[in-house]
Amino acid sequence: MNKQAIESAEEAQLLDAIDRWLKREVEPVVMQYDHEDKWPAKIVDQMAELGLFGATISQRYGGLGLPASTYAQIIMRISATWMAITGIVNSHLMLALAIEKFGTEAQKETWLPKLASGEVRGGLALTEPDAGTDLQGIRMTARKDGDHYVINGTKTWITNGIEGSCFALLVKTDPDADPRHKGMSLFIAPKLAGFTVGRKLEKLGYKSIDSAELVFDNYRIPADHLIGEVEGQGFYQATGGLELGRINVAARGVGIAEGALALATEYSQNRKTFGKPICEHQAIQLKLGEMATRARAARLLVMDAADAFDRGERCDMQAGMAKYFASEAALENSTESLRIHGAYGYSKEYHIERLYRDAPLTCIGEGTNEMQRIIIAKQWIKRNSIA
Numbered sequence: 001m002n003k004q005a006i007e008s009a010e011e012a013q014l015l016d017a018i019d020r021w022l023k024r025e026v027e028p029v030v031m032q033y034d035h036e037d038k039w040p041a042k043i044v045d046q047m048a049e050l051g052l053f054g055a056t057i058s059q060r061y062g063g064l065g066l067p068a069s070t071y072a073q074i075i076m077r078i079s080a081t082w083m084a085i086t087g088i089v090n091s092h093l094m095l096a097l098a099i100e101k102f103g104t105e106a107q108k109e110t111w112l113p114k115l116a117s118g119e120v121r122g123g124l125a126l127t128e129p130d131a132g133t134d135l136q137g138i139r140m141t142a143r144k145d146g147d148h149y150v151i152n153g154t155k156t157w158i159t160n161g162i163e164g165s166c167f168a169l170l171v172k173t174d175p176d177a178d179p180r181h182k183g184m185s186l187f188i189a190p191k192l193a194g195f196t197v198g199r200k201l202e203k204l205g206y207k208s209i210d211s212a213e214l215v216f217d218n219y220r221i222p223a224d225h226l227i228g229e230v231e232g233q234g235f236y237q238a239t240g241g242l243e244l245g246r247i248n249v250a251a252r253g254v255g256i257a258e259g260a261l262a263l264a265t266e267y268s269q270n271r272k273t274f275g276k277p278i279c280e281h282q283a284i285q286l287k288l289g290e291m292a293t294r295a296r297a298a299r300l301l302v303m304d305a306a307d308a309f310d311r312g313e314r315c316d317m318q319a320g321m322a323k324y325f326a327s328e329a330a331l332e333n334s335t336e337s338l339r340i341h342g343a344y345g346y347s348k349e350y351h352i353e354r355l356y357r358d359a360p361l362t363c364i365g366e367g368t369n370e371m372q373r374i375i376i377a378k379q380w381i382k383r384n385s386i387a
């Protein structure tokens with residue numbers, strides 16, 4: 001077998017293992033965990049055993065070193081069953097990516113093996129109560145004090161905030177800098193004295209995984225926790241993983257869109273009205289036809305962006321298109337699937353209500369879809385300028 005054939009055989013084996021795990025371990029318990037909003041400790045341990053906490057971390061640091069195209073397919077599969085648990089891994093891998101891409105060799109050797117094994121789990125702490133889309137408007141400050149920094153401020157909506165133990169923390173090291181992004185820095189922030197969890201945030205969906213407010217009160221960390229050990233690079237570092245982040249969220253959208261379609265496909269063949277299965281009524285066929293096309297188009301857009309990423313090509317516009325389209329597909333397919341289920345779609349005894357509650361998050365995370373379209377349009381005009 002040539003290298004490509006070996007790689008695709010390994011990919012098939014891995015995807016098969018994920019499918020078997022989902023069927024055996026996740027599907028039977030997802031409804032209970034979601035309704036109880038309970039942390040899925042056993043599932044998290046199993047994800048560590050599968051190597052998912054090191055999925056995109058290089059093999060030299062103990063990870064699986066998977067290409068974006070394989071990782072996206074894993075996320076699609078998991079999201080078709082339970083989107084929320086992909087956040088436990090995705091946010092963690094964005095922290096790892098910032099360290100691997102921009103950290104010093106010492107930082108990579110210290111943190112990446114622990115992140116890859118899942119011994120240390122964490123996420124990305126950018127958003128503040130007054131600044132989400134406008135990240136340069138954050139207020140958290142880090143003041144140099146000898147060979148330490150002292151950090152004060154509050155982050156909010158941080159995924160893994162309670163269960164995680166280490167975060168990539170975006171701060172202002174020079175609050176008066178102009179332009180604002182030049183005064184921003186990114187730190188590796190483990191939970192030490194001065195770093196507390198303010199509160200767990202209650203949500204519409206995306207249950208069981210913790211979203212929290214994090215409070216930093218005279219939090220002191222050694223200066224060697226500054227990623228790359230150079231101030232002023234934080235905005236660039238925090239957004240440097242954007243392409244992969246968008247491909248990941250887009251893959252979640254594909255999973256929900258395909259999962260909602262699968263549920264509707266089965267239900268519409270079982271449920272009968274006026275003497276025949278509802279899938280034989282034209283009104284339902286119109287919905288299924290649109291849903292199947294949307295899910296397929298979303299999948300193709302995500303794989304197109306992931307393949308370009310793996311070839312090392314610039315793919316910000318493709319990743320943005322995939323994120324925008326796939327997340328809207330998740331929203332539309334989950335709504336249509338719920339309607340096909342009739343009253344049962346509104347019941348907590350059927351899976352579709354969870355997909356319906358989880359889908360909107362994909363339109364918000366990694367850049368809202370309002371911003372996404374603006375970014376796509378700007379890139380589009382730039383690449384097709386007539387000047």
Ligand SMILES: Cc1cc2nc3c(=O)[nH]c(=O)nc-3n(C[C@H](O)[C@H](O)[C@H](O)COP(=O)(O)OP(=O)(O)OC[C@H]3O[C@@H](n4cnc5c(N)ncnc54)[C@H](O)[C@@H]3O)c2cc1C
Pocket residue numbers: 091123124125126127130131132133134156157158159160203206211361364365366367368369370371
């Ligand atoms: C469940 C969940 C998990 C999250 N996890 C994390 C995490 O782990 N880490 C983290 O840092 N953050 C996280 N977030 C925060 C998320 O990234 C932000 O919510 C998102 O960036 C949007 O910011 P915002 O909520 O402040 O909305 P705002 O920025 O206040 O935007 C409000 C509305 O205005 C629109 N808007 C804003 N500016 C413009 C503009 N210039 N032009 C047109 N429209 C505009 C937006 O699209 C949106 O519709 C999470 C959020 C949720 C809900």
